[in-house]
Amino acid sequence: MNKITIIAVGKIKEKYFVDAVKEYGKRLSKYCRLNLIEVADEKTPDKAASSVNEQILKTESVRILSKVPEGAYVVTLEIGGKMMDSVEFAKHVEKLGVYGESHLVFVIGGSLGLHPDVSDRADEKLSFGKMTYPHQLMRVILLEQIYRCFRINANEPYHK
Numbered sequence: 677m678n679k680i681t682i683i684a685v686g687k688i689k690e691k692y693f694v695d696a697v698k699e700y701g702k703r704l705s706k707y708c709r710l711n712l713i714e715v716a717d718e719k720t721p722d723k724a725a726s727s728v729n730e731q732i733l734k735t736e737s738v739r740i741l742s743k744v745p746e747g748a749y750v751v752t753l754e755i756g757g758k759m760m761d762s763v764e765f766a767k768h769v770e771k772l773g774v775y776g777e778s779h780l781v782f783v784i785g786g787s788l789g790l791h792p793d794v795s796d797r798a799d800e801k802l803s804f805g806k807m808t809y810p811h812q813l814m815r816v817i818l819l820e821q822i823y824r825c826f827r828i829n830a831n832e833p834y835h836k
Contacts, residue, residue: 678708679779680822683743684815685736685786686717693812700819707826712815715739717786729788737791740783749777750798753784753814757801765821766828782822784814
């Protein structure tokens, strides 16, 4: 069974997001071992100087990288990453498994994004489009796509 870890900056606060994450976690338990890791976010002052933002990103990157397991295949979610449709994503995840990548780690940054240190650690960068999503919502979207991926690969029905 594959192992999927999602490392995300910040806590989910809204109950409806918490409920959605729990629901997808329950659905995914049939297909993989899911581990959700939240690392603390730094408070970002309004109109902060770029040096302050850089320090915030650096601090968050240290927290993220400390949670990345040895030997895991790391996928960062970034606007500039590769875009795939759901079927392409499913086939890609399946191919990674064939090549022996049994532990996939997805990384979702905080409100400022990801520090280059995290980006540089990535084996792959994935984009869900050019729009920016709240990081709490992005967790739900990512979990849904991972669930859809396993359904597609198992030749089970999924909503098109």
